[in-house]
Amino acid sequence: MSAVNTILRSAMMAAFLATSASVGTMMLATPAYAQEEDDGPREPPPTRRSDTLSDRVYRVIAEVQELMNPTEEGQEPDLAAAKRELDSLNERYDTLNDFEKATMLNFYTNYYLGVDDIPNALATFERILTIEDLRPEQRLRSLQSLGQLYASEERYEDAIRTLEEWRNLSADENATVFNVLALAHYNLQQFPQSIEYLLSYMDMLRAEGREIQRNVYSLLNVMYIEQENYESALEVTKTMVALFDEGADWRNLAAIYGFLDREPQRIQTMELAYVKGYLQSEGEYMNLAQSLAGLDAPIRGIEILEDGIEQGIVEENGDNLRRLTQMYIIASEFEAAVEPAERLVEIVDDGEAWDYLGYIHLMNRDYASAVEAMQTALDRGGLENTGDVQLSLARALVELDRYDEALTAAQRAQQMGANNAGQFVSFVESSKARYEALQEQKERAIEYYQS
Template identity: 45%
Template sequence: MKTNNKLCLSFLIGFLVLPIVPTSLVLAGEEQRAPPEARTAGTLGPAVMRAISEIQEMMQPEDPDDEPDLEGAKAELDDLYERRFERMNDFEKQTVLNFYTNYWLTLENYPEAISTFEQLLEIEELREDTRLRTLRSLGQLTAAEERWRDSIRYYELWREASLEEDDVVYRGLSYAHYQVDELAEALPYWIAYMELLLTQGEELGRDDYSYLNGLYFQLEDFESALPLTKTMIVLFDEQTDWTNLSAVYASLDDEERRVRSMNVAYLKGMLDDENRFLNLGQSLGGIDIPSSGAKILVDGIEQGLVEETEENLTTLTQMYLLASQYEAALAPALEVAEMSESGDGYDTYGYLHYVMRNYQEAADAFQMAIDKGNLSNRADTLLFLARALIELDDFEGAKEAARQSADAGGESERRSATDYITFIESTESRFNIIAERRQDAIDFYEPYPSLID
């Protein structure tokens, strides 16, 4: 904020310099009787004029090759001030103090400049335009020194005295209120600033809209932020605008539009970091479009924006699971299983093979999960191992896995495992009966020995 104020202040020196009336005009007829000491408030006496002309030449030489003599100008100003200031008329005082302000501003000594400007305001017959310029400058200078309350006070005094409004004043008031956390007070001044520029036919910049949108966000006025953000998209169409639009919809609890806006940003190539890819991918899964979510995560990985960590690959696996794309889920699931410190990765990998009816691969994966340990639900993994083994007609292995499941879990898991043991035994019994009948049929239809032999 201070840098912006300094940029504004760089124009103050040229703005405040008062044109000096040529000496030849003021001194014409000097051979006549000298003017009385008591002069009108709007003229410079000959002595003051000569001194001011010399000081101006020191500060702003006519020859551009000459260096300003600021030290000499300051010495002459101090001498003039000490000798004559108390006897000067108001216009002469104003002129001398203006040169002091120019000197301090050239050195960027804003505290001294502020003090001199405040002294200007004490002049009884100060011209109204000068008073307004002084108040406006004080608003800027005190802001540069982060004296925000003083800045507000001087800008408000300017508005009380002025018949017109000024964009610098509106902007300064908004900034100052913002700096003292008076966001509600800062908002109307910024809107007035923008409206004034538009009325004057000037074009607003992106920063103008961004500052207003920042106020809306901090005030949590998302109803107002929504149309403004849409306007910024139409005018500028930048990544930040689309990100803000998604954030606005999130704050308005419009999840569908939040995801849509983020998806449009993705299609426009405006997602450039891991968090946004993950957010969009998971959000699409949350609104029952997991297949698209998985594609976006894969795209992020291929672009090198999404790191292939255990957590991210687990998310990708889950997207494939939600989309019932089991075969596509196998590769990331296996990577997770190999890098994970727990057996949960192999448990998921086994489940994928199980639903694909690859029972041997499923049983192997479940066993690897059990061997690796640190399972989130050991009883569940053992029960799925039993289910895979029964599909392989390994009834003894299935019963052993189910018994271990009963021992590993709580009451609910124990009941499920016991019921499954009963199912295994029943299935084994039917299997054995069928096997016996099959064998009997084979024996019954065994061909008789050949009569020819």
């Protein structure tokens, strides 16, 4: 049974049992012919009518009422004894008038619901509705109860038919009827009809000054999303955020902004949810951090991702450290990027990770470390563009005046089609020539002064 049906069933059972006492009291208002003076003889009963209880039936029903709902404090209901009394009365069913039949059968429904015998409860409500001279208020009450019970048993078409009959006969609308009709149509995936009834239900609650529960808004929201009516879903979710301020509502609001391609609002909403402490999963932290990086706010993305790692929400694995390192590079925070990049190569030890570390060292002008990391990247392999790594290696080697190695790396980059590699080969060659010329001048100067 679905969660919606479980809620409906529980609420309906509580309502039936809570109202049984009041219904019984109304039915058991002592008729004139059942009253008796203490100091005088009993008056003869009036002519039998179809809308009254005889003295004999009244006494049985009063006993059943007391057994089901004891008036004495601390006394427990005795449903089994109540059932025996009803069975005894039922043996004379054909001698009862229509009001007596309806009264007895109503107490049967209370009994069956009390012992969770739903099939017999349904059958008894159906039997009540066959009574020819059933009072209008009893017919309405039975139709509503039967419709609710059909819905709780997932007989949604029967529930809708029965409750629509109730609406045709009733002079007034009823919030509970609207609610059950909405749930029945929802379970049949008839969303337009369900939305109409649910909105009517909500309107009635507002008119009566009653609170609308969060799950009602949630159901309405689900149906709008199912219909891809995201604008309506947006308004409902904004209301939920304002009324309930729950994490799920903030996350849903961000998702709906995503459906509507309103990326700045989606990211802003997710960041507010983060500030409120409503992000719960690694995926949510990663999504927000990377979205901020893509929105030219990589520093904020780095803060959120590192906070997720520190809290243990985001696992410190290769994929996540790789993304963190990439965000540091996007932010041009090269000094701070060293630490996560070094953690990355410790975990994954692949070519790409070492390439990141080498590039970061190069940007920090730590050329010796850059050369070591880039050579390791080339050794590990699996690089997306080996030519670019060779070119970066050549740049670092030039800065260390290791021109022969730099020229070799630049030529390999040129062979692999790296952009601007040919120009860099020429640059290395000219730089080498200048360096060698300077070195030669130095040596001559030293020889001159030593001679």
